[in-house]
Amino acid sequence: MNRKTFLKAGSLTGAVSLLSGSNAFSQNMVDNDMDKLVDANGNYIQQPLPYAENFLEPYRDAETMHLHYTFHHGNAVKGANKDLSMIQKAMNDNNLETVDFWTKKLSYHFSSHVLHSIFWTNLTNKKTTPSGDLLKRIDKNFGSYDQLKALIAETSKNVDGNGWGIVAYQPCSDSLVVLQCENHEKLTQWGCIPLLVIDVWEHAYYLKYKNKRTDFVDALFNIINWDNAAQRLNTAVKLMK
Numbered sequence: 001m002n003r004k005t006f007l008k009a010g011s012l013t014g015a016v017s018l019l020s021g022s023n024a025f026s027q028n029m030v031d032n033d034m035d036k037l038v039d040a041n042g043n044y045i046q047q048p049l050p051y052a053e054n055f056l057e058p059y060r061d062a063e064t065m066h067l068h069y070t071f072h073h074g075n076a077v078k079g080a081n082k083d084l085s086m087i088q089k090a091m092n093d094n095n096l097e098t099v100d101f102w103t104k105k106l107s108y109h110f111s112s113h114v115l116h117s118i119f120w121t122n123l124t125n126k127k128t129t130p131s132g133d134l135l136k137r138i139d140k141n142f143g144s145y146d147q148l149k150a151l152i153a154e155t156s157k158n159v160d161g162n163g164w165g166i167v168a169y170q171p172c173s174d175s176l177v178v179l180q181c182e183n184h185e186k187l188t189q190w191g192c193i194p195l196l197v198i199d200v201w202e203h204a205y206y207l208k209y210k211n212k213r214t215d216f217v218d219a220l221f222n223i224i225n226w227d228n229a230a231q232r233l234n235t236a237v238k239l240m241k
């Protein structure tokens with residue numbers, strides 16, 4: 001199995017990450033309605049930030065953005081490439097003793113790559129609110145936008161250790177769900193497609209908000225790009241039809 005075939009097989013069981021091509025960030029972030037996470041040779045690649053590092057100030061400071069994007073996301077991409085190569089090496093050497101270790105590492109690093117790639121596009125420098133089909137589904141599945149906001153905020157604030165709050169589309173029930181993810185890869189529900197992700201790793205907020213994760217999550221609602229979440233929903237629903 002070569003690298004490309006391996007990646008293809010992996011993508012069938014891994015997280016699905018989507019974004020409509022009509023998005024303002026499409027030039028940097030998407031390819032054929034999917035987040036561009038992999039190049040033509042099967043190497044994981046990090047796309048440029050879709051805005052300047054100070055674009056989200058005052059809610060997210062430029063220094064945090066620089067460190068977060070360059071080192072935390074960037075190192076996850078490097079790590080995922082190494083993990084994949086080590087699995088391939090083990091297969092080529094016909095010695096699978098280490099694949100348990102590298103498979104766990106790959107899950108961690110690749111999931112970080114997926115979620116960070118979505119996170120950058122989920123943010124903008126103005127306040128937005130859900131509309132259209134997204135709002136209809138929010139009302140149907142959670143009662144109201146305010147109730148979803150309370151649920152995703154509470155879920156994000158209470159992650160044990162580092163992790164993410166996630167609003168996702170669940171194809172089998174044709175509904176929206178809220179997930180609480182630990183690290184980058186734990187506590188998922190298979191098949192769900194992330195639409196909105198909230199990074200509550202300490203690296204996402206500690207320089208500006210110190211130990212006050214609650215303040216950080218509340219502040220994020222000033223810069224969440226609900227239009228991006230709505231486009232991701234449209235793409236996910238279309239793909240699953």
Ligand SMILES: [Fe+2]
Binds near residue numbers: 073203
């Ligand atoms: Fe992060």
